[in-house]
Amino acid sequence: MKVKLDRMSFPAVIFQSIPESVIILYLGLASIGVRSRFRRVFPAAVLSAAISWLVRGLPLPFGIHTVIGVMIITGIYCTLFRIHLIKSVTASLFAIGCLISTEALILPVVQKLTGFTNVKDIWAEPVLRVVLAVPEMVFLGLIAYLMLKYNISFEKLTGENRFPVREKAKR
Amino acid sequence: MNSFPSTYFLVAIYLGQVLALSLGTLTLQYNQILESRVVLFLSVFIILNYLIAILFFQRLFQADYQSQILEIREKALDKAENMLQLVRAQRHDIINHLHTIYALLQMGRDKQARKYVSELEIITANANQTVRLDEPIVAAFLQSKLMQARAKDLFFNIEVLTELAGCAAKPYFIITILGYLLDNAFEAVENLPVGTAGRATNISTG
Numbered sequence: 001m002k003v004k005l006d007r008m009s010f011p012a013v014i015f016q017s018i019p020e021s022v023i024i025l026y027l028g029l030a031s032i033g034v035r036s037r038f039r040r041v042f043p044a045a046v047l048s049a050a051i052s053w054l055v056r057g058l059p060l061p062f063g064i065h066t067v068i069g070v071m072i073i074t075g076i077y078c079t080l081f082r083i084h085l086i087k088s089v090t091a092s093l094f095a096i097g098c099l100i101s102t103e104a105l106i107l108p109v110v111q112k113l114t115g116f117t118n119v120k121d122i123w124a125e126p127v128l129r130v131v132l133a134v135p136e137m138v139f140l141g142l143i144a145y146l147m148l149k150y151n152i153s154f155e156k157l158t159g160e161n162r163f164p165v166r167e168k169a170k171r
Numbered sequence: 172m173n174s175f176p177s178t179y180f181l182v183a184i185y186l187g188q189v190l191a192l193s194l195g196t197l198t199l200q201y202n203q204i205l206e207s208r209v210v211l212f213l214s215v216f217i218i219l220n221y222l223i224a225i226l227f228f229q230r231l232f233q234a235d236y237q238s239q240i241l242e243i244r245e246k247a248l249d250k251a252e253n254m255l256q257l258v259r260a261q262r263h264d265i266i267n268h269l270h271t272i273y274a275l276l277q278m279g280r281d282k283q284a285r286k287y288v289s290e291l292e293i294i295t296a297n298a299n300q301t302v303r304l305d306e307p308i309v310a311a312f313l314q315s316k317l318m319q320a321r322a323k324d325l326f327f328n329i330e331v332l333t334e335l336a337g338c339a340a341k342p343y344f345i346i347t348i349l350g351y352l353l354d355n356a357f358e359a360v361e362n363l364p365v366g367t368a369g370r371a372t373n374i375s376t377g
Contacts, residue, residue: 031225062201063194070190086179093186098221100193104200105214108207119201154182154228 009126013053016133020099021045021052023137027098027144028073028091033153034083044080048072070096090154098140106136178235182228189224193217247308247343250350254311257318305334308342309349313374316353323361329374349374 022038022045029036055068070092077088107119110132116122123129147153196213199205205213268291275284304310313329320327338345353374 063198066190066194084176084179086176086183090179090183090186093183093190094221097186097190097193097217100190100197101214101217101221104193104197104210105218107197107200108210111207118203152225154179154225155232 012126012130013049016130016137017049017052018045019137020133020140021048023140023144024048024073024095024099025076026148027140028077028095029081030144030147031094031153032083032087032091033151033155034081034091035148036081040081044076047080048076066096066100098143099136102136102139106132106139110135178228178231181231182224185224185228189217189220192220243343243347247346250312250315250346251308254308254315257315258311261314261318304331305336306338306342306345309335309345312346312349316349316357320357323357324365325357325360327374 022041025041025045025048026036029041051072052065052069055065055072060068070089073092073095074085074088077083077091078085081088083091107122110122111117111119114122114128114132122132193214196205196210196217200207200210268287272284272287275281275287304313317327317329335345
């Protein structure tokens with residue numbers, strides 16, 4: 001199998017990879033009902049983007065990077081956020097899965113709009129790559145925001161179950 | 172309340188499958204094997220899968236949580252049953268004490284009767300503290316622990332600083348916490364030699 005190296009430019013890391021990592025981390029945390037501050041998520045996102053940049057430089061076939069990405073985010077959740085392993089795996093699978101499916105959903109539209117028939121050509125253009133990641137990030141960011149705002153997660157507990165308390169006695 | 176690793180394991184397996192499907196779709200799109208129309212259809216299908224996963228697994232987690240609550244309530248019910256037995260035993264005890272006092276008075280042994288009553292007063296003084304609680308289940312639970320401590324020859328002091336009126340936590344949660352705390356405390360002191368100051372447990376509500 002012929003493997004092409006995917007070298008990301010520095011602006012792409014700054015304007016695409018890091019914001020994307022922030023959103024992915026937030027999305028994963030939201031899926032398991034964990035809220036975290038930006039100052040805690042941002043360094044984790046920088047670390048994730050840096051490791052991703054290194055991994056992308058490795059001569060691996062398409063798809064393996066994603067699997068490694070899941071492992072990286074799981075590791076970050078486990079170590080930096082101290083989340084249980086199985087919860088971390090669930091969160092990272094959800095976040096990366098959302099990213100991949102959003103990419104798959106947006107790319108045909110992008111191809112139609114730009115006239116590029118080959119995805120590889122779009123990714124080869126540094127500016128286009130960053131610009132075209134914007135709608136994807138907006139979409140994912142919106143999902144993460146809505147999930148956090150309306151407390152949508154796998155383990156969402158409602159009503160009495162959410163906080164088992166008794167009504168205060170009327171005086 | 173602990174979370175549910177087995178349920179999370181199921182979620183992870185499901186999400187892994189959906190991720191594999193989306194990755195496959197993207198790979199086929201990348202290699203220009205699939206038409207854009209098919210890719211769009213598959214992507215929408217995958218996103219719907221995520222929505223279904225959230226809704227379905229939320230229900231599963233709710234069911235798990237309910238079963239845990241049920242387990243706690245069953246335990247609380249068992250404790251309530253034990254307490255009922257304890258109340259019956261106490262009623263029996265009181266009748267016996269009254270019979271003894273009556274017999275002593277009838278025999279004209281006033282001094283012994285007075286001594287007997289004063290001993291009883293010391294024993295019941297601690298129990299009276301629990302009566303002040305506004306939460307009958309917690310009061311009955313502490314009463315049962317008092318009897319248990321007495322049976323083990325431990326000194327167990329209850330100090331009621333608040334009546335627990337309008338306490339937000341449900342009684343079975345309070346009992347679960349108190350149960351663990353007191354069982355551990357009793358276990359820690361019961362192996363000490365009888366008569367030592369260490370064989371004591373103090374609890375206060377406040």
